[in-house]
Each structure stands twice: as C-alpha cells, then as structure tokens.
Amino acid sequence: MTDISDRQQLGYIASQAADARLNLELETEGMTLNIGPQHPATHGTLRIIAKLDGEQVIAADPVMGYMHRGYEKLTEVRTYPQVTSLINRIDWLGSFANEVPFILAAEQLMEVEAPPRAQWIRTILFEMSRIANVVLFLGDMAVQVGAVTPVFFAFRDREHILNQIESATGGRFHPNFDRIGGLKDDLPAGWVAETKQVMKKMRGFCDEIETLVMGNEIFQKRTRGIGVIPPDVGLQYGLSGANIRGSGVDWDVRRDNPNGLVYDQVDWKVWTHPDGDSFSRFWVRLQEVREATKIVDQLLDTIPAGPIMAKVPRIIKVTAGEAYVETENPLGVMGYYVISKGDLVPYRVKIRSASFNNMSITPWLLKGVYVPDIVTILGSLYFILGDIDR
C-alpha cells in the first residue's frame, strides 16, 4: 500500500516539476506593447505603452508631446487678433469652434458685445463645425471595428459642410473668421438656402449611419459594455462632451451657460445615455449631430438683420483683468483663461482643451481591457491630438 502511495506521490511530484518547467518556459514577464505614435486609431501621433498579461492590459501609459506646439507660450507674443489664427489649429476638425471662447473672453474683458446678427452667425458656424467634426467620428468609429465603408460616407458628406463653411468664411479648415466685437464678413448671398439643403443631407447621413452601423451585430458586440466610465469617475477626470453625457450626466454648457451664443433662442434637447460604454458615446454623438442640424435650421430662419461688427478700436488693447469663458465644443468643454495687462498681447492664456481631460482617463480606463478593445475605446473617447498637445 505504502509503495503505491509513494509511487503516486513521486509521480505527482514529477508531474508538478514538469509543469513548473513548462511554466518557466512559457513565462512571459508581462509583454510591453507599443501602440503608435502612428496608428489609425490615434487621430494624429499618440503613443501608448501598454503592459500586457496575455491579452489583457495591466497598465497603459499614453505618451504625448509629439504634437506639442507651445500655443500657451506663443500667445504671449501675439496680438489678440493674431491669436485666433493659432488656436484654429488646436482642434483642426472643428476649427471655428476654437476661436469662439477666446474671442468671448476678450470681449468680456473689453466689455464689448457682438451685435445680434454676429451672435447668430457665430452660433450657426459653431454648430456647423460641430457637425463637420463629429460626422467624421461617426464614420471613423466603424473603421475601428472593421467596417471601412462608413468613413467614406462621412468624408463624402462632410464635404457639403466644409463647402458651406468655406463659402462663408473663406477657409475650409481654418476659418479665422471670428473677430473681437463680431465677425469678419457677412454671409454670402444664397448661403442660407444652401445651408438648409446641406442640413437635410446631414440628417440623411445620420439615418444612413444609424441603419448601417448601429444595428450591426459586430458593432454592438465590440462596443456594448466595453470601456464603461461611471459618472463619478468621469467627473473627477473632467471628462466633457459626449463622453460625460454618455455616462448619464446631464450637463451641457450650451444649455447651462450659453454666454454669448444664442442657444436659448432655439428649441433643442441635450441627449444623454445611461450606460457609459463605447456604444453610448457613439449614440450620444449621433443624436448631437441631428440636434445640431436642427439648431442650425432654426437659427437660419431667425437671423436678425443689422451690423456684424460692434464698434471696436482699430488696434485692440484688451482691458487689464482676467476672464474665463468656456463653450461646449465638438470634443467637449473648451475654455480659455485669459489674463490681460491692458496690452496688445495677452499676458497669459491657459487653454483648457477638452481632449486633454478626456484623454487623462485612459490609464484608468484601459486597465484590464483586452487588446482589441484598446482601439475601440480610444476611438469612442474621440480625441484629436492637436487638442491634447496644444
């Protein structure tokens, strides 16, 4: 009896030793995976160093700075009107929206108010840059899960918006159209009717994306329940835009503090989704494009007549003081803290960009997810590198 049990014991030990040897051979001390700096999911040049245990991410560390252009420093040697041409390039897909909060902050310091017509056109162009920006996301998100067609639809239909922005401002990507006290030019003849047609097309695009992408089983499987952000965590990290509204937080600067833009003049709705996953962020953005087309439509009907510039001195010296103005930009809340010493140039400009905060959650969010989900989660957070690095 004892023989047998000894033999069993020995056999057991031998098998354990073999297992241990095998384990030693297969031992992977956590693999390090470099994603980027050049990767289709990164919208620019972002690098993520991910430590993996098998297919699972143990730690993810984004490395920024490949696109750091030092805008905060550069603003200190540029006059106020020159600054807008710089900050156009922060979020390059929705450029006009970048100019607005800075101009509003300068206007607040100078106690200048743009005439109603300028406020209306500002809001219209603001929402159009939201559409131009988010439409690309809607197509791009499908690419992240392997469907290539929708992004071509997105590029095709974004052209209509860009054409309208170009005909009004002269620039497709960098309008540089906003001025302290108003706007550079009035709208060209026939623009209102054309833009209404374009809005109709954009609503068609939204329906197309909804039927093409959202009901798709693969899309649902890859995004539902993936990358869940609880509201309290999202708030701590300062997430904004669809990223926080996708977590069920009902907060939109456009509605709650429209300072200087005329969102209180139109009938629209803030959409939220309770799930907080990649899918809900996509869903909220889709609704926001629809909502934006409605806002533009209503504003086009009610543009007041009148001048587009308030009276401002030809050479602008902004009154000494400090002002912080934030607006709900396509990527989330963007704000400028402008400190003026009554000079031609700002003394200090702190640019609070949406993507920097949105991105800062990734080390927390990517912990424990599987490698293929990194791409969909990053895609659904929707950042633009210029908006992170500034």
Add this chain to the structure above:
Amino acid sequence: MSQLSSTDTPTEEAEIATDTVREAMLEQLSAELGDALVGSHLEPGIDLTIRVTADAWAQTAEFLKNGMGFAYFSFVSAIDWLPSPFGRDMDSQVDLALEGADPKEAEEMIWGLAGGETRFQVFARVNDIVGHRALTIKADVPADTLTVPSWVGTYAGANWHEREAWEMFGINFEGHPGLRHIYLPGEFEGNPMRKDFPLLARRVKPWPGIVDVEAMPGSDDEEDETDAGGSND
C-alpha cells in the same frame, strides 16, 4: 446705420447689483477656510475667484468636492507673474541675437484678481454641474520650496495637469504619484512657460508683423467712421 451707434452703448441694467449665488459660495468658503482664505474677487454675474494659502490648497479642493458639490474638475495650472525680462519681443526692430538685448530695468510685479504675494501662483477651476456654478481657486506658491500639495487624492484628473504645471513652471506638487515630463523629452532642461525662459524664435529674428502696426487710434479715426455711417439717411 443708426444701429451702429446704438449697439456700442452698453445697456447697463440693474442686475449688476447683487449676485446671491456667488456671495453665498464665498460666505460658505470663508466660514470653512477661515484665515486660509486670503483673498477673493467677486464680479457679480460673471465669476468668483478666491485665493487660499498654499497649505490649505488641498484642503480647499477636498471641501469644494465633498462639502459643496463641486464634483467636476476642470483644470489646474500656474501663472508666472514676473514681468518678462525681455519686454515684448515682438516690438524689437533689430536682430536681438546679433545686437544683444539690453537688460530691461525690473518692472514691478502686478498681480491679477484676488491679489498675490509670490512670483508663482497655481490656479484651478472646478464646476458644480448640478447647480451650474463654477469658481477659480488660486494659491501663492512659496518662493523657497516652490511646492504646493497635490490635488490627485481629491480629483484623480489633476494628475496630468500637475505634471504639465511641473514641467512648464517647475512647481512641485507634494503627494503626486509621479511627476515626470508629459510633453517635453525627458532630458529637457528649463521650464518653458516661465517668463524668463526666452522664446528663441522671437529672439533670433525680428517679428515681421511689426510693420502692420499703425499709430494708435485717436478719437479722430472713430469720428470719421461714424460720420460716414450716419450721413446716409
């Protein structure tokens, strides 16, 4: 055209007088912080700025988040109040690298809203998204240690912002889990956002934009415009 002249006369309504929401915020904060609240500035209907001591920096965040419902973290950054020793480089008409820049006489430091005492200040902004309130918090950074307590324990999102402020201004955040470079390469020396850190592009080449600057607008110019506008009816 008569509208042109009517738009620039600001309609000063009576709403400026009181701002109960922000006054209540300020009262609550001064009750909690006591002597640690060293300055405040309330612009009715626009914004509230408070200044606290560096020691109370983290405590203020804790109270704002858990005691007053400011759950939303917006940003943390810093200000360097040193007047630029280079003046405004854009004004220079000569190649400063060749000519050599004359050292300017030291100007006085002038602080912004809610005052200040030291060269560096940290400032931050938090929102209460339910009550739609927000405020700016500032703190003087002690000149000898250049250290303030970190906010990461209260608002996890402060992590990257403090790394940025550390890199750009050289301010230490005590209790931060890992102050390391965020934008610049690891071997980079200096703190670029400090006012005495030269913007080299401007030092080596005169700014071409200078030719556009005309004489300051006198009242003459503006009268011309209104005359032209007002004469057509």
